[in-house]
Amino acid sequence: MHVDVDIAIVGAGPVGLAFAQSMQGSGLRLAVLDRQPLTALAEPAFDGREIALTHASQRILQELGVWQRIDPAQVSALRDAQVFNGPSLFALRIDAQIAGVAQLGYFVPNHLIRKALFEAVQARSDVQLIGGVGVSGLRCGAERQTLQLDDGRSLTARLVVAADSRFSQTRRMMGIAAATHDFARTMMVCRFSHELPHQHVAWQWFDQGQTLALLPLNGQRSNVVLTLTPEAMQAELALDDAAFSASITRRFAHRLGAMHKEGEPHTYPLVGVYAQRFVAPRFALIGDAAVGMHPITAHGFNFGLQSQQRLAEQLWLAKRRNRDLADQEFLQAYERRHRTATWPLYQATNAIARLYTNDAAPAQWLRGGALRMAQAVQPFRKALARHLTQT
Helix, strand or coil: CEEEEEEEEECCCHHHHHHHHHCCCCCCCEEEECCCCHHHHHCCCCCCCEEEEEHHHHHHHHHCCCHHHCCHHHCEEECEEEEEECCCCCEEEECCHHHCCCCCEEEEEHHHHHHHHHHHHHCCCCEEEECCCCEEEEEECCCCEEEEECCCCEEEEEEEEECCCCCCHHHHHCCCCEEEEEEEEEEEEEEEEECCCCCCEEEEEEECCEEEEEEEECCCEEEEEEEECHHHHHHHHCCCHHHHHHHHHHHCCCCCCCEEEEEEEEEEEEEEEEECCCEECCEEECHHHCEECCHHHCCHHHHHHHHHHHHHHHHHHHHHCCCCCCCHHHHHHHHHHHHHHHHHHHHHHHHHHHHHCCCCHHHHHHHHHHHHHHHHCHHHHHHHHHHHHHC
């Protein structure tokens, strides 16, 4: 069986689905492929991740008709943020008010974003959703790309868009290398209830041998993010529920009172990825396939939404000018825009991650001094708050 479309999107994650939704009304035929079966894509499992959405990302989802599909009761306010270094009570405070907004952003469970996007795309007649199948080969042609699917089918498209994670196999098939930084750490996410209120303030806490984050949810509940070496994480996860809750309470120095585990923990390796190229003939990378961020600055999902929007804008521009869908001029314009927006922050994020997870005394002194200096310079804090709301 053979399928022919205008655009083939490899990966039905949130960025791939958002891109499909961005092309609504274009008159183009789209196919979205994913290894997961359609039943799993329609009802994505809870994966522990709470996505920090900026106001700009919330607007993108609203314009795509997706935000309206998310239960408001599941959206938590990200009012302000604070950054700790070690056991000190001092924190760099990032206030929304200083940026002229009521809150920095929103926390939304990742699986609900995925579900809302899938529902929006599924409702369209111009998108063919193909689940339970992967790409086993890719052949480049002057007018079409041909994807060989691992169930024996083939698919041709005028443009292939890869949104199949930071470990993208489609990217490798196109011969596009990526700079990869393995931080040799494991990130655990798990919901906890706690005795004291969080005031909807997010925490980032760099401490000896660990990194902690607190993502405030509605009520006296938070999503806890703990980063340890893989060996230390194995020992942590081997604890029973009572011991695990007591361990997390101690790690947070009892600042929120007793903390109690809710649900199951989920773990993820920490790996940063930056593709050497974002485009090739009749091919483009979006989302983590292009730029996979360390989560320390919460840019990853927001960058992903921006990438699909930038690519869609270039394709719409090509259409208005009666140019070929995959005209290299427009694809390269997408690459320039997205690289300009992401490269400095990718490098800065990796540098911050290295500095703030270095337990050597000079590094601890340097980062503590940097936080105090940043707190004292109001224009810097204002610029930081504005950046966090608009990214």
